[in-house]
Amino acid sequence: MTFETFRALPFFSTFPEAILRHLYDLMEKKEYPEGFTVTREGDKGDSFFVVVSGELEVRKVINRETGEYKTLARIGEKEIFGEMAVFDQTPRSADVVSLTDVTLWRITVPYLKGLLQSDPAKGADFLMAMITLLISRLRSTSKTATVLAEAGQIVSKSPDLPTLTRALFELIVREIEGSDAAVFALYNWFNNEFNVVESTENESARTFPAVFDPSDPFVFRLTKSAEPILISGGLGYTGTISSLGTEGIFAEASSLLAAPFWYGSNLFGFIVLANFLQKGAFTREHLVLLQGICNMVAPAMETFRYRSDEDARNRLLKAKGFAV
Structure with missing residues (x-):
């Protein structure tokens, strides 16, 4: 230097x-x-x-x-x-x-x-x-603690997964400033795809598909690494994520912040914040905050998935004439 x-x-x-x-x-x-x-x-x-x-x-x-x-x-x-x-x-x-x-x-x-x-x-x-x-x-640490506390309140008060994802998405987009588009997708075990449950499309006028294919280059690396990703200057990754020449659906983004929801060996989905116009829109403080929220919420997603599977099983048994 x-x-x-x-x-x-x-x-x-x-x-x-x-x-x-x-x-x-x-x-x-x-x-x-x-x-x-x-x-x-x-x-x-x-x-x-x-x-x-x-x-x-x-x-x-x-x-x-x-x-x-x-x-x-x-x-x-x-x-x-x-x-x-x-x-x-x-x-x-x-x-x-x-x-x-x-x-x-x-x-x-x-x-x-x-x-x-x-x-x-x-x-x-x-x-x-x-x-x-x-x-x-x-000040940054204080804000992180406040946002994580609010995320904890959302988890404790949400009666079901749709309520949880909607409130959580609103919290993340509000507290992590800098995005002009964002998407929240949940993994569908039956179809092996990611269904978009929440999204925003603002100044960039970008539209996201209703479903993400796991083979999309960006989605594949995000969900396989189990680590959040910060891209602050166009294509390429910081940290331990390798740089490649194409990033699939997010190829034109100038800044990206993304994290998967993992609990144990189970993947539940991911959230991506993007800015298609501005480089350096997100910081490492944003990265740590998003990772903290995802780590906190993933166990609740596991609980809701178990309840959903149990309800589906009971409906099937009831339809077949078995007592539930």
Whole structure:
């Protein structure tokens, strides 16, 4: 990373050039392969990182032996993480794992403290920028918690699957801004297809089919990966999803945000938010929020499916003259 690139990073864009040059001189280049744990929960917080290239995931480990964890955030190019170490050097609160090969710049706290002590005025500018960043992240976390709580209320109050999907779709489209078209599809086990149950078609004037074929390139990768997808700059994927030349029904989209509904080994459907006019319409915060909603709602879909199958079985038995 050149100094000019470093200075252009959003977090550092307002810093005086003198302090930026000091920070740039303190940086240590680090390269890690896909799947590498860059920081582990409980480790000493003695540095923070700038992402030069690649993508990482912040994880709260639930059971390290079984590999169970909850995704808290995604971190991409030009973003920073581990910045709390600047303030308290307490143990890391979560794991940060690379989703791709990554290149990072690492700045250790002891070196940074030396800089702050040598020039208190510049140090104050740096700390104020750090505080502004933390406040922004806290606001994002607060919104995520509020939306997830509302999704939980929808789950608890919905008497059936149509009511659930309708209210959930309205919540997602309202809270994840940036789409000019959206679609919610549920998997039909009998016909092996995805039936569209909710959709919006706004400025883009795009119309979606009533049914999605599982072999559609985008649908196939979305439902087979069991991972959400964020496309922020036209065709191609971030994270561990491979880039291919065609994306089926969504080929013309400039931005896409999508997630499947999985519970155990069962796939229940997916939701896609698209913007056909604007690149970068969705963020990693949107990605984490959508994934959190899908993870919360999928068990309820399993319950409704079981009820539906049970009702169908009882109707069949009744039609054949059996007591139910």
